[in-house]
Structures are given as structure tokens and as C-alpha cells.
Amino acid sequence: MYVQPSQAAERKPVTVPGLRAMKARGERITALTCYDASMAAQLEAAGIDIALVGDSLGMVVQGHASTLSVTLDQMIYHTAASARGVRATLLIADMPFMSYRDPATALASAGRLMAEGGAAMVKLEGAGWACEVIAALAAHDVPVCAHLGLTPQSVHKLGGYRLQGKQQDAAEKLVADAHAVAAAGAELLVLEYVPAPLAARITRELAIPTIGIGAGPDCDGQVLVTYDLLGLTPGRRPRFSKDFLAGRDSIQAALAAFAEDVRAGRFPGPEHSYQS
Numbered sequence: 001m002y003v004q005p006s007q008a009a010e011r012k013p014v015t016v017p018g019l020r021a022m023k024a025r026g027e028r029i030t031a032l033t034c035y036d037a038s039m040a041a042q043l044e045a046a047g048i049d050i051a052l053v054g055d056s057l058g059m060v061v062q063g064h065a066s067t068l069s070v071t072l073d074q075m076i077y078h079t080a081a082s083a084r085g086v087r088a089t090l091l092i093a094d095m096p097f098m099s100y101r102d103p104a105t106a107l108a109s110a111g112r113l114m115a116e117g118g119a120a121m122v123k124l125e126g127a128g129w130a131c132e133v134i135a136a137l138a139a140h141d142v143p144v145c146a147h148l149g150l151t152p153q154s155v156h157k158l159g160g161y162r163l164q165g166k167q168q169d170a171a172e173k174l175v176a177d178a179h180a181v182a183a184a185g186a187e188l189l190v191l192e193y194v195p196a197p198l199a200a201r202i203t204r205e206l207a208i209p210t211i212g213i214g215a216g217p218d219c220d221g222q223v224l225v226t227y228d229l230l231g232l233t234p235g236r237r238p239r240f241s242k243d244f245l246a247g248r249d250s251i252q253a254a255l256a257a258f259a260e261d262v263r264a265g266r267f268p269g270p271e272h273s274y275q276s
């Protein structure tokens, strides 16, 4: 397809324990969102470590103003499609709003995302009450990625898609939440739209890898919504995202530039990071 067989054979499959080994070696993790088989094949060919089937699809694919209306069936549909395009790239699926409201519901939802969708890991937003859910999933050997900071499923509670953890008390709560989700059994942590020094501190203090989006350059990895990276976003895109296709002549060149810039510590730069 997009990769020569000899080339494809070289890249070892990215695994959950492998991500922790990358953190230990100081190797940056690259992640991008993916909603279909064709994009999955592009991420695979570019050697992106993680394809995240994000519930952001409710916004960029479906055209909604939030991620709240995305259903579990829709997530399974997009995860299964994406699974057909990846080989070595690790596939993570977002658990949609209310699909993990209690441990029993979460086990049923995660079971379907893995068994029907082919996800290797599931991602969910929050700490506090969610720690019990993370522990239940972990007890059943479901790899869990936690997600803290700007958690889009809480947009109506937060009052908008704003930078989180600005005040001292909010920052301390975020650090405590990060430790709590790791203690509950999360094996990866997405930090979204938080000050760079706060994300750097959490990354230092946790043994599990952190993946930042609008969280500064010192996370163990970076994720972006692929539509933003390709300049496809309708209307305004988040100020921490970057159009990597601008000035380049192919999707593969844009994906490769993102991967190189992340691995070299060049992305995000100061213009895509926040101090407070």
C-alpha cells in the first residue's frame, strides 16, 4: 500500500510496555488522531507511534460544537475502520461521554471497543470518581490512558475550551489527580491545554508516559488532531495546534515533519505553549 514490505517489517509494533520503555530511554512518543482506514494507513506509513480514535470526531467529522453527542456505536465504527489501516501503530480509542460512568458500564464499553473495534487501549477523561473505573478496567487487563487538564467532555462544566491549571490550587489538584490515575492503574496520561511548567512537573513525577496537547514541550510525547495538522479544520482551530501541511507538498511530508519536530523537541515551540 503506502509502505514497502521490507520497510514495514523493520518497525516493531508499538506496545503499551514499549511506551514506558520509550519514556525511560527519553524517546519522544508521537500520536495523532485517526477516524478511518485511509488516515490510519497514512499514520502507519509515517511511523507515527499511536493512532488515537478521538471523540473529537464529533467535532471534526460530524460538525458538532462539542464531543458530547458521540455514541459508543460510532466510536466502535471508527475504531474498527481505523484498525484496518494500522499494523505497528498502537490503536487507542476514546470512551465517549457517559460510556464509563460506573465500572460495570465502563467494562462493557471498553470490551466492545477492544473486541469489536480492535483497540489496544482505551482513553477516558477525569480523575476522582474515574479512578474506581480505571482500577476496574486495569483489573480486567484493559490498558487505560487517562486524560486530564482540558477534558472536552466537561466543556459545559468548565465553561469553554480554556487553559486549565492556571491558579496554584488548580495546579496542585492536577498534580494530585495525575498521581491518583497512575496509582489506579492508568498506563498513559494525556495532558491537554495546561501550562508547560505544570505538564513538565507531572511528567517528571510520574513513571507512566505523558502525552501533551497544548501542554508544552516537556511531555513524553505529543498528540494533535490530524485535521488541524493538515489544515482541514473548518473554522478556527485551537491556538496550540499547527498546520504542518502549510508549505509542504504532501500529507506524508506533513506527518513526517510533525514526527521529526516532536522527536527533536522542536514542536511545540513557545508559540504553541503557555506559561500560565
Ligand SMILES: Nc1nc(=O)c2c([nH]1)NC[C@@H]1CN(c3ccc(C(=O)N[C@@H](CCC(=O)O)C(=O)O)cc3)CN21
Pocket: 056, 059, 060, 067, 152, 159, 160, 161, 162, 163, 193, 224, 225, 227, 228, 233, 236, 237, 238, 239, 241
Ligand atoms: N479540531 C480540533 N482540535 C482539537 O485540538 C480539539 C478538537 N477539535 N475537539 C476536541 C478538543 C477541544 N479542543 C479545543 C477546542 C477549542 C479551543 C479554543 O479555541 N480555545 C480558545 C478559547 C475558547 C473559549 O474560551 O471558549 C483559546 O483561545 O484558548 C481549545 C481546545 C481541543 N480538542
Ligand SMILES: CC(C)C(=O)C(=O)O
Pocket: 033, 052, 053, 054, 055, 056, 057, 094, 147, 190, 192, 213, 223, 224, 225
Ligand atoms: C485531542 C485528543 C487528546 C482527544 O481526546 C480527541 O481527539 O478526542
Ligand SMILES: [Mg+2]
Pocket: 054, 055, 056, 067, 094, 152
Ligand atoms: Mg477525546
